[in-house]
Amino acid sequence: MKYTKFFLLILAVLLVFSSCQISSVNNEDNYEKILNEKVNLDNIDEEKIIDNKLVVGYDDETSLKELANKLDARILKGKNYDKLKELNAAVLSIDSDINSIYNELRKLKVELDGIRYIEPSYKVELDRGEISPDNQIIKPEISPYNQIIKPEISVRSTADATQNALWGHKAVNVDYAWNNGITGKGVTVAVIDTRINHNHEALEDKMVNLSYLGDGVFGYDPITGTPLTEKTNIISSPADEAHGTHVAGTVAGEITRESTEGTIKETIGIAPGAKIMSIPIFQPGFIGDEYVAMGIVWAVNNGADILQNSWGGYGYSNLLKDAFDYALRANVIVVVSAGNSHTLMDIGYPDSYPGIISVAAAKIGNIVTSFSNFKDANYITAPGQSIYSSVPNDSKGNLSNNSYEFYNGTSMASPHVTGMIALLLEKNPNATPYQIKQILKNSSTDITGWDGTGRPFEEETWTWEGWDPASGYGMMDVEAALTDTTTYPNKTDLEVSVKDTDGNNIGAAYVTLYNKGTGRNYFSKSTPNDALFYQIEPGTYDIIVGGPDYLDMNALNWRVEEQVTNTIENFNVNEGYSNSVSIILDTKNMKLEGTLNATTTNDSTLLFVPYGSYNESVLKLEIPLASSATINFNTNDIPDLSNLIPSGQYWIIHQIDNIEENDITFSGTMTINEWEIPVTSLIESGKYKGFIEDNRFIPVAEAGTVPWTIF
Template sequence: MKRLGWNSWLLALALLALGACTQAPTGQRPTSPTSSAVVEREGVRHLQHQVVVGYADEGALQEAIRHLGATEVGRIPELRAALLSVSQDALKASRTLKGFPGIRYAEPHYAMVTAPKDDPVEKPKASGGGVEALGLRPLGNPSDQILDELPQYALDPRHLDAKAAWDAGYEGQGVVVAIIDDPADVTHPDLAANWAGKAYDPVTNTVYTDAEAWVNFIESLDPANISHGTFVASTVSAAKDGQGIAGLAPKSKFLPVAIFQPSYVGDFYVARGIVWAVNNGAHILNNSWGGLGYGNLVKEAFDYALANGVVVVASAGNSSKDEVRTPAGYPGIIASVAADGNREKTDFSTYGRHVSSAAPGLDVLLANPTWLGGGYGLISGTSFSGPYTAAAAALVKGACPSATPYQVRRALETTTWEGSFSREKGWGHLNARTLANLLQGGCTALPGKGSVVRVKVEYQNERGRSPGLLADVILRGQGLRPGDPTDPTPIYWARTDQNGEAWFYEIAPGTYEIYVAGADLALTGGLPEERGTFVGTLVANPGSSASNPDFKWVLLNAAEVNLNPTDPYEPNDSLSQATPIAYETLTQLAYIYGGPQDFNWFSFQGQAGDTIKARVYARSSIGGTLDSYLYLYDANRNLLAENDDIVSGQITDSEITFTLSQDGTYYLVVTSYTIATGGSDDNPFNKYRLELRKTN
């Protein structure tokens, strides 16, 4: 499994015509180092000069482009999202759009996933397809593990029990599974017959329909480090043809989407790939990658898939911890845990209340790409329990094409070996035999449909109401037993966008306790009591949908997120307008706001020998978004000192300690790092207080 770091909503959209998800293919790969360089700032790994913007309408997008002095790189119309190239650092640039009219969210182009993959065990792969080369002899294995040519314990009657499902006629016929990964080998002997006929490079927006051209594309990258997607694809769709291995859904088709080339291409291109797969006939999306964090765009892309009836499966992760990783933790997604040969959770697998089920993920035998010698290899990770789960979902979709994502999930969960919940394996280890037994009862025997919930948050205080932007929303099933490892009560989390809305797709029906907290003070600044909280209930009804969701309106007693604050010291934008202050002064709350390049000037009288300490309290100490920058000038406007961060990359407030050389007037100038380095920064959350002290 590969690592990903990464608020918000998606209105229901009809499935658009094939190929309509993005601009026309260009075939051109971005090469500008300023647009493609990956950097890490404040713990956020992103493409240095790229910003992702979710917009409400075309006018808002164009105004944001003008405000940033940006160039549009690409667009995903279905998600109303655009990728912009900016001159300044993207993390800082995105903050200037917080609260910007018509902008639903703005975030740096995240690149939190790193390569190589973090699957814990990958044994050397053999060239050629022979049994002898792998040291795996059919006579050395139980005969019921030979389902094609090579032994596969994962599919035997003690694990997935694949043959029982196949014999009943459930092999994934008519189902397309998108392999959202590094580029899968469509020419491998076990995969060629089940390629869906298209493959996609989301970076250049190019669709490949020719196998040789696809392999040439792969070989133009770094093929020595591209194998993961082939392993994953063979877990699902390897043909049952008397050679090599078989996938759990051996008559399903696979659709490669290359989001690792071999490094992670960034959230925008991942979202573009997800939308393309949905628009091009995928019934199931397999995601054998993940990490920590929360990103608006990727959440919306998966919501788009769920809203269009597409099942989404994600590997839980290989952190060995009880924790929620994304995308496995997003509402509506089926999260898979890796099991060993004893049907128990592996030591490396991530686990927790959010997981759905377990499947084999230790030393499973899968296909090795032809550019690395072909043949087969043993490999481990939740990266492979995930596609076994996607393949099991394909058995359901093949039998019942109209089954909703939640129905598919519950069909898998109610037919496991254990039939009971634990945080280590969800509802238990998948069992294709009992799944087939359920399907033989007809599609009316499937579990009931899930729910779609829309939450609208507004803030209310003495000045009236305002949109509940940037609020955290938690849905917790009633009766949840904290600390009980066998409690299956669902719990979901999402964050509102700048319109105050949060969506939960394909979740369990039932009565929920809803917890809402106002905007994170780390972003907006302020006092804890100004954030506000709400606790109530809502009912998620079975069968509610993207077009007719269950709705909850929450009125939160909280300080509104002030998108047009008043600075008590303005105008103080030049030396002649400087606001006088004295030693031992701490100013009121002030803002770097109101123009693209706001410099706030303060004057004070000093004497020769005075050692002064000037401190800006900003994001690191009082919250908000201001990464401050502080200058000290003398009366002749000579720069005496300047400071960006008190501790580089950790404490982004600014501080200057300086001994004055003569009597006279001096000036402190506060601005943002972005402005100080030539960019624009006009964020209403750019709040600060300036302190001036004499220390001798």
């Protein structure tokens, strides 16, 4: 279907904050409130970040050490933190609150050469599914395996689930794989989640054995930096840590039972031949972006073929983007749940990073559930309601090795897709993430309905043909995927360089790719090393860039008015190639106008001086006396001052030829990108220079603290 929605977050920010600023220009009472938001960055929600830590991406370690010294911070080290070196990243321990540090960093921006990004460590949540509400013991005649379940195995279910306990197996045609001996053998799945009960009867022989790291190693604890074994994998709160065990069961769970007829295999998971690697990032709460990145690097370096993720949250993390890109470059496939908020959710991560397979949830009948998020990232749909799998706790919350429950959630859908990919990798062990995505796309079954209300557009605009933001390309189909004989290229990537007019790379700009064929969008954010889009589909795109985001620590500009947008239309992304393109952000229509409020005998000069430097200015404009013995600052004769000035941060200084006895004050307007900003300059008695200052910053910042930025 055509889903013609341009999503450019920076434009939304632009509208919201510019309206605040314009309303405050003539309301002095609001100045301090607005300015505190700008200078101190109080907009950071401290409830959504982890205290006393800064995540830093760098190009060289010397720059990292210099930054730490300037902030009086400590670079955290150890065998777990050393893994971040593979991402050119580190974590600084800071004593101050995050907003105070950000305020200090804004003052140091010009001295941060060699630093790619600085950001907090964001909190995220598990995409926890609901436990189906009817807590009943499944009766023998409706056992999910057509076997008698032992009475001590407590199973919670809904009415339809008790009749179709493993309905997802039939819905995705997984029997085709098993009947042909394909079970995911030789494939390792890293379950990045809570701890997993490795002693559960459905998983006890499914955990990977990384014997080269030690006897019985099946995972990694990013907090301690140590391998997980029987002795170190301690589940202290089974009810709070049930999520990972349930997810792992859906990937590979299988129960071996003895009966009068011999050994019986009862299969819960889609790929019972696959092995599970445990990377616990909820213990039971979220441990932090840096530890997740450590876990991803460890998993990739120790043989994971697929990263299974049923978690997410707000906040674009450059570190996690780098970590998942690290996996994709190593041909490791990343699967993520879409989330359960039933909202249009294009700012959720990690599922909105390019290259990742985001999974929506369906209920019986192959209808998208009422809780599943709809978004541009959605790629495929899988069973996600009334999903039966292993849990580490009994009905009283005690540790159990033989308990099962029905859960609802996209967390339950994504491991179905992970299991199917394990089956595909057994058959095609050298398949790349791009090739797997193409198989999923072309083998899925288009879904023609949606259970729920609150669609973002009128119903008639949802044609439900092809890709759509609710179901992606449709319902997964194991048989169709395994019988796809098409030969696909290894990759299709795009690298977008965002530059200023002097050819310097710009960080903190939002980059949106709009696919004109499907209506689908991809989102990323630039660093000085470009915005990377791995494993995207080929086609004709509009590339929309906006920014830099003035609230981002990594942006040069301090004002929303200094943000710039630009679009490249009809750019062809060719299949099988690493495509690249540069796009320029160019400040437009910059001029200064106004008058002095005191008479003077001096001619004046307007100086543009690189911020933080007292060297010779890059531009001097001579301003003669007006007929009334006042100076008229009016640069209308020059169509655009920004064309005369190299890109960068500047002091704009009003200079007079001779010192005067009285203060000389200039008031007027600076226009940038069509936005008008009230400005003031004060040359105190006995001095001959004064900064052209943004009026909004005067109450809270010393003169010369906040530069002007030109791209």
